[in-house]
Amino acid sequence: MxxxxxxxxxxxxxxxxxxxxxxxxxxxxxxxxxxxxxxxxxxxxxxxxxxELCHYPRDGLEDALVELEADRHPWETVVDRYLRALEERDEPLEES
CATH class of the missing domain: 3.30.60 (Wheat Germ Agglutinin (Isolectin 2); domain 1)
Incomplete structure (x- = not known):
């Protein structure tokens, strides 16, 4: 062979x-x-x-984005809702 x-x-x-x-x-x-x-x-x-990727842990990110985008909002609204959800969970926001 x-x-x-x-x-x-x-x-x-x-x-x-x-x-x-x-x-x-x-x-x-x-x-x-x-x-x-x-x-x-x-x-x-x-x-x-x-x-160029962000190498921070992404535990739960996919589920959170699916939940936030379920109602088909404009992308800017989804990002705003995601940032507010992070603040409510007391997770630190990393800036590049």
């Missing part, structure tokens, strides 16, 4: 659309838990896009 010469398949960065070899990409898990690998499909970001 012959093996493929291309053992480093290309991946596409979802942030910028660049096609790069998998070995040069960074694994991205939108739930923020890349160590729990069971039944997961990862996306792969190029190094510049990965470097």
């Amino acid at each position: 012959w093996f493929s010469r291309n053992r480093d398949p290309p991946v596409v960065c979802p942030a910028c659309g660049s096609e790069i070899p998998r070995s040069r990409a960074r694994e991205y898990d939108k739930y923020g838990d890349r160590w729990d690998r069971e039944d997961k499909r990862f996306e792969y970001l190029c190094k510049p896009c990965y470097g």
